[in-house]
Amino acid sequence: MAEILIKNGFVIDPTRNIDGDVADIAIKDDRIAEQVGSGAKVIDARGKVVMAGGVDVHAHVAGPKVNVGRLMRPEDKLFKSPYAQESYRMESGFSIPSTFKTGYDYARMGYAFVMEAAMPPLHSPHVHEEIHDTPIIDQGALPVFANNWFVLEYLKNQEIENSASYVAWLLAATKGYGIKLVNPGGTAAWAWGLNCLTLNDTVPFFDITPAEIITGLMKTNEYLGLPHSIHIHQNSLGTPGNYGVTLDSLRLAEGMKAKNKFSRDTVMHSTHIQFHSYGGDSWGNFESKAREVMDYVNQQKNITVDLGCVTLDETTTMTADGPFEHHLTRLNHLKWANTDVELETAAGVVPYVYDKDIKVCGIQWAIGLELGLYAKDPMRTFITTDHPNAGPFIRYPRIIKWLMSRDAREETLASFKYSSKVIDATNLHAIETERNLYEIAQMTRAGPAKALGLSHMFGGLAPGMEANVVVYDLNYKDMPSDPEMIERAFSRARWFIKSGDIVVKDGDIASHGNKRTFWVNAKVKENPQVIRDIHEKFLKDYTVGLNNYPVWDSLAPNPYVINIDVEA
């Protein structure tokens, strides 16, 4: 690491309201600098776009269910793996790439930070083993809490303080980043083969409702003042007519105030909102409710969403929403893996083909894009594919293309076998909006960085921030008329500097960089009841020893620990 000067690029930095100004970006070691000396390495970015490194708020890239997908699907490798780049590790897989390919692919797209979206606490050593083997990118992981026995019991009794003590303990034990909720209560019910489809269904045995779990964890999160808000995969994912449940869940954030020291002003991140914006009451009259959902999101300023766009690929679905995956395998009759995790959560994996010639898939595709186009605040609306659920993350450039080009959308829409039916069930055909590069930078960088409480490090190019700088082959003043060129430019960065290292040059990997694992250490005052509860549950109900549960430091050899002192 030394000094680098990226000269004369079109700089796009929403954190400083810079939109295409021609400027230089200076890098000293791992930070953006005001200026550098004459000995700095010069990168000529003339005629090219310069942005901060990308930030992915939600992707399933490391851990047990991702690996079940890899293990279970040799066909995801067959003729779909690129040949290894000289002097780098072999790469494998398409929708569920190997850890090496995951790191390389994100880097090639210019991404600096990726949040693993669901970590089963019992399996956290596995998640960290994979993060360890994923080169270049910085990562964090969100442990799942919304079906955890401790949490359900504390929240049933409205013991926010105990819930917070437990959450703080578990974040430290698993080296986790924040609070993830997946199908609150529903996954706990799945342990008996059941589900919670509305916010008021009672969780079997625990006598608590999804609404109470969501509210309780939101309060817990703000009690602790974590960098990220709660991050929720709502109930009733993927079913026609679920937008009502979605709006009900979002309304739980009304009146909630963010309390933290990370400039985060939101209290709920609702993930892969595409899967939750469905109308109709069957697959026959299935339709888009993107406008209804986004209208609410637009006016409710304390929530963020990510899109979860369907990319029309053969992919692998995987989620801690165990009952949903069972439902899905009953629909498509493909192979099904499931893992119920004692006291904590569950997960399922089912391959899925989003066939453009199936009406429902076409509608799902349109809904994801509609949401991205209806959003009034791109700083609160992030591009994702819920990788690999709605499509692999390597399709982000394609989604950017669709969002930026109505022609590209229309071309895809016209190629559908049932395009007129898709048009009838959605609004996409009528939407003329085209997103610009500034908005794309908000949706892929500045916005997610802020939601994660990392706006001081990621998402922008102000001096003092992490030196994550990407140069794309796009001329801001003369954007290509062919939308394919947009996709191509975002797929393979011309240059990518990650924490001061040149990790990509001309679209190829140039270094293994210097990856870090981010986790949050919230110090709360000692809580004897919670400590006693933890000891008792490990003694009686778990099948691993408490001693062997916390993740060893050696599994995250380059940690970036965010310490929080929680005031009593």
Place this chain on the structure above:
Amino acid sequence: MKDKIILNMITQRAIEEGQAMEKGKTTREYFEACSVVEMNPEDMKRIGIWRNTNVRVTSEVGSVIVKAIEPTQFCPPGLAHIRQGVWANQVVPPRTQSTGTPQYSGFPVTIEPAINEKIKTALELVQGAVGLWKGGN
């Protein structure tokens, strides 16, 4: 009474084998735990042997001398069991049905009395198979 009998062979784990293996495959314990074939007393009767008699077990790929013992876990007539390990693998067919996994269980063997034959040690069997055995016979 016949001088030989065809039985269906399985080779699987036994706790005696597991414990002895961890002590070492060249130990007396491993020899005693694994150089045995468990077969139903009725089948022993059919070839006119008592329990604890040495027998020759022959499959499509080879043969091995082991001691016939009464099953420690009940084995019906027609079925024989050699605990997994060196002696079993002298007769296990390496055919895998294109799965990678040999036919460790469910293959026909001929069993005949071999009262005067000696049971070879594990080392003699394995080193002998690859031309490294230097001990006597």
Place this chain on the structure above:
Amino acid sequence: MPKWITQVGCPYCGSSCDDIEVLVSDDGKKILETRNACVIGNEIFHHVSSPDRPKKPRMRQPDGNFKEITYDEAVDYTAKTLLKSKKPLIYGFGSTNCEGMSAVARVAEKAGAVLDNCASICHGPSFLAIFDNGYPSCTLGEVKNRADVVLFWGCNPMHAHPRHTSRYSIFPRGFFTTKGQMQRTIICIDPRETDTAKLANIHLMIKQGHDYDLFDAFRTVLRGHDIPAEVAGIKKDQILEAVEKIKKGRFVMIFFGMGCCHTDGRNHNVDIAISLTRDINSHTKASIMAMRGHYNIAGPGQVWSWQFGFPYCLDLSKGTHAHMNPGETSSVDLAMRDEVDCFMNVGTDAGAHFPIDAIKHLKKRPFITVDPNICMASEISDLHIPVRVVGVEEPGIVYRMDNVPIQFKKVVDGPEGVPSDEELFDRIYERMCELTETEPIWLPSREHAKAPTAAEQ
């Protein structure tokens, strides 16, 4: 004062018990006593102190005898042999930690080797079935806390996983199974009346090799159709009784073992077992689990899946990408076809556990064993390299049979100068890079970060 170390992991079977207590001598070098371990586990902990353990690599000489050599010489020989081979086979990993499996993968990639593990001759057919049909499973705590109907199909935990039934599957009192064994219906399917079958409420003494037929009968009854008077040697009313118990269960658990994988049908037996599990899920909750044999034999399936996308039988000889095709790229098949020109036996004993014909084929070419102990493979090897014993002298991550990662401690120091698997493979890799004048490919996060010792915990 000797010291008790608690919550120690046991490096024997797939139960991967982590509640062992070990009394360690004052100097931290010798194990004096263990608590909680089964007889086999107990043997392992005591065996590490055996004076017979080799502490130096041994190279076979022209006269057929072994001669002790240095680790540098052993590393050099191995690196050169791997580089010279067109298609080496690196096999085993029944007793290696994940750190070692990760290190060997780098060596295999460099060598253009076939990388395979003991699943190849064990639960490999289960992988084939999972590729086709998935794997609806759970962690063992779910079994303990919820399962009220437990099937043992072609497996005998009382012998192969001695504490499985007391920790997880038959006896323990769990959160929703407060009455323990009293609350569970145990169904055992086995051609012998095994010690597990003796514990069962229902033992179906199946005609050996007819597992598929019986699974099919279960499914047929479950779907409301009639079956013949007898299937696979089992009377119709017995089958109806078993299926009735299953339907009435609140949480049905199916454990299966080598009785399914080692016999005719192989993966098809497991495939239909998975289909049965799917079917039961239409009536009640059901899960299935492979009774994995070793404490970390699920490990290579995990590590290599995230590194290469395949759990076993990985052919890396193309150099550019990984390829897997069991039957073609599986160890025993490769051996029988004389397709590999070097064999490396790591943390297992192919000499004792491969059919002897396969060993005769492999022995035609260089044969190297990496294992802490003297075993059949070591005694026919050209080179035997001893390493530390994982879980006793070397900490590390292991994956239990339910794929739960468990961080195994180290309890005593290994013999002086003896490396871990990971250290050994990293040295071999570095030597290969030196010999080929190439840069080693390290991920920068790798700093040989060391797991804590038991004392530090």
